[in-house]
Amino acid sequence: MFILKTESLTKKYGSESQPIYALRDLNMSVEAGEFVAIMGPSGSGKSTALYLMGGLDRPTSGHVWLRDKDITTMNDDALSKVRRESIGFVFQFFNLIPVLTAVENVAMPLILDGVPRPQALERAEAALKQVDLANRASHRPSELSGGQQQRAAIARALAAKPAIILADEPTGNLDSRSSDEVVAVLRRTVDDFGQTLVLVTHDPRVAAHADRIVFIKDGNIVDENRLKGADRAEQIREKLGRVAMSEG
Amino acid sequence: MSVKFTLLALLHQRPMHGYELGKQFSSIMEADWDVKPGQIASTLARMKDGGLVDYEIAESSDAPDRKVYSITDEGRADLELWYRTPEVRDYRLSDTFYIKLVLSILGGPVPPEQVLSAQRRELYQQLHNVTEMLRKTDARKQLPWVLLLESATMHLEADLRWIEMCEAHLPDLKHYTPPKPPPRQRGRPRRHATPERESDGALGGSSEA
Numbered sequence: 001m002f003i004l005k006t007e008s009l010t011k012k013y014g015s016e017s018q019p020i021y022a023l024r025d026l027n028m029s030v031e032a033g034e035f036v037a038i039m040g041p042s043g044s045g046k047s048t049a050l051y052l053m054g055g056l057d058r059p060t061s062g063h064v065w066l067r068d069k070d071i072t073t074m075n076d077d078a079l080s081k082v083r084r085e086s087i088g089f090v091f092q093f094f095n096l097i098p099v100l101t102a103v104e105n106v107a108m109p110l111i112l113d114g115v116p117r118p119q120a121l122e123r124a125e126a127a128l129k130q131v132d133l134a135n136r137a138s139h140r141p142s143e144l145s146g147g148q149q150q151r152a153a154i155a156r157a158l159a160a161k162p163a164i165i166l167a168d169e170p171t172g173n174l175d176s177r178s179s180d181e182v183v184a185v186l187r188r189t190v191d192d193f194g195q196t197l198v199l200v201t202h203d204p205r206v207a208a209h210a211d212r213i214v215f216i217k218d219g220n221i222v223d224e225n226r227l228k229g230a231d232r233a234e235q236i237r238e239k240l241g242r243v244a245m246s247e248g
Numbered sequence: 249m250s251v252k253f254t255l256l257a258l259l260h261q262r263p264m265h266g267y268e269l270g271k272q273f274s275s276i277m278e279a280d281w282d283v284k285p286g287q288i289a290s291t292l293a294r295m296k297d298g299g300l301v302d303y304e305i306a307e308s309s310d311a312p313d314r315k316v317y318s319i320t321d322e323g324r325a326d327l328e329l330w331y332r333t334p335e336v337r338d339y340r341l342s343d344t345f346y347i348k349l350v351l352s353i354l355g356g357p358v359p360p361e362q363v364l365s366a367q368r369r370e371l372y373q374q375l376h377n378v379t380e381m382l383r384k385t386d387a388r389k390q391l392p393w394v395l396l397l398e399s400a401t402m403h404l405e406a407d408l409r410w411i412e413m414c415e416a417h418l419p420d421l422k423h424y425t426p427p428k429p430p431p432r433q434r435g436r437p438r439r440h441a442t443p444e445r446e447s448d449g450a451l452g453g454s455s456e457a
Contacts, residue, residue, distance in 0.1 A: 041412075184383060204408045205401065208375040209383075215368075225369045227376040 002065070003164050003196045004053055005029040009062035011048050011219075022048040024219040025062070030164065033194045035187065037201055037210035045219040046200045047168055053198065054087050054166045055079045066163065084113055088157030090167035094149040096141040096156075102148075103128060103137040106156045113160070127155035130193065131185045147178030151185055158189060165189070167199040171206050183209050251283060251291050256319055256327040259301060263318035266292060292317060300326055349414065353421050360418060368411045375404045 009026040012019045023045045030036050040046040051057040053064055055071045063072045071082055096105045106124035111117055128134050131151040141149050150170060157165050167186065171179035187209045189195040199210065207213050208227075215223040258264060258272050270288050295301045300323035303315040319327070345367055352360040378400045387394045414421070 187383070204372070204375060204405050205379070208372060208379040210376075213372055215365075223365045223369070225372050227373055229380075 001032055002029040003032050003034075003067060004198070005065040006049070006053065007063040007065065009049070009052055009064065010060050011045075011052060011057070012060040021045075021219045023052065023059070026216075026220060028214060028221060030196060030198055032196055033190065034212065035190045035197045035199070035210045037199050037207035037213045038216055039201060039204075039207050039213055040216035042202070044216045046216045048219075049216065050166050050168050050198065050200050054089060055083050056089075084109065085160060086163040088160060088162035088165040090150070090154055090157050090165060090170045092169040092172040094141070094146075094153040094173075096149055096152060098141055101138045101140055102133060102144065102152045102155075105141070105152055106159050109156060110159055123159050124155070127159040128152070130158055130189065131155045145178060146174050147181045150174060150178070150182045154182070154185060154189070158195070164196045164198065167197065169200055169202070171201065171203060176205070179203070179206065250330075251287060252295065253327060253330045255288065255291060255295070256300065256323050256330075259317055259319040260324065260327055263304075263316050265306065265314040265316045267314075269317070295323065299323075353424060354426065360421070361415075364411055364415055364418075368408065371404055371408050371411065375401065375408070378404065 006026050006028050009023055011023040012021055014020040026049055038046045038049060052059050059072055063070050066086060071079055103121060103124045106127050107120040110120035110123060125137060128137050131154050133148060133151050136144060136148055171182050174182060183206050186197060190197055201207050211227055213225040214221055255269060258269055266289055270285055273283055299320060301317050302320050303317045306314050306316045349360060349363055352358055352363045378397050382397045385394055
């Protein structure tokens with residue numbers, strides 16, 4: 001069963017006589033509990049695809065179905081409600097509010113959405129726990145490493161219990177170690193909590209965590225890779241040979 | 249992987265009998281690196297003949313007498329030389345995928361785009377597998393294994409970058425024509441020809457054939 005589906009999704013810029021297609025007839029669907037990575041060269045339309053899926057931008061034509069609702073035909077109010085309730089966003093820059101602590105940052109969207117403060121904070125704490133950041137709840141962003149800030153941003157996206165999380169280059173601003181840490185947290189939300197996740201990246205190391213990689217070029221899918229599970233991993237282990245590990 | 253130097257390295261730590269060496273061998277090589285007891289015994293025998301190891305008979309009341317092996321000075325020198333000699337990696341200048349790609353560019357039933365895509369899918373599958381293994385490994389307990397997995401990751405990343413590079417160059421590559429092979433020598437080799445020329449002529453197949 002799909003959580004999100006695009007139908008001939010098209011985004012066109014420029015004039016009628018010289019149109020530039022950022023996205024052209026994109027058809028893809030994301031299953032419940034699936035982790036999909038979208039890859040492609042810069043300007044391929046991968047971020048545009050993500051923004052249209054999340055209702056942050058409107059397509060020129062085509063549809064985005066979030067479960068049984070077509071978000072492309074909604075008015076602005078209905079769309080912003082769907083975005084708040086059902087879609088979690090994670091961006092390259094963490095967009096945390098500097099004067100608030102981690103837990104306050106995570107609780108903020110819930111409070112704005114009318115959840116009473118104590119419950120909002122409680123849910124925020126649970127979300128921080130989910131990203132292994134419970135012990136940093138009362139720290140301000142400036143007191144957190146880049147990886148920790150991004151994990152707080154992931155917790156903020158998780159707190160609303162969204163149907164899907166859309167992440168745009170979530171590791172683009174991080175060193176490789178923090179990047180590993182962030183993507184491992186994202187993977188865990190899928191494995192342990194059944195979260196559905198779409199992530200745009202240009203980093204093969206990040207994409208390798210996904211269940212499926214979709215390659216986009218010139219506004220459309222050029223290839224797709226369904227990654228098989230663990231039994232093949234053992235074969236690779238065989239191929240790699242064994243490590244010499246001295247017991248001293 | 250060299251059985252000889254692994255055994256020398258183990259004996260450098262302390263003298264051991266054959267059975268103990270076999271056990272150490274497996275545990276150090278992570279899980280079950282397949283070395284047969286016979287292989288260890290024959291390697292030890294060869295090293296004894298070569299003066300790299302020596303043994304003493306350890307008498308035992310409740311078990312058969314055992315040969316306890318130790319490393320000799322000569323063995324130690326050999327081992328040290330092995331450690332100090334860098335390993336040469338094959339940089340795959342005769343890579344089969346490269347050949348496949350070039351042939352597909354020259355024309356064939358499958359266009360180079362698809363050849364590249366198929367290769368990329370496989371590389372991502374491998375990267376996915378290694379990533380899964382890394383995720384399941386505790387770096388604090390199995391750091392050497394983690395480092396080997398990191399090495400595999402980095403090589404796969406490099407291969408993927410190279411695929412991307414080839415893809416970016418595909419439009420230009422399609423205009424590529426291979427250099428013509430040098431013209432074949434015809435007729436008898438010339439009398440005063442240089443030795444190189446003579447051999448060229450002979451290889452080129454003469455009218456005598």
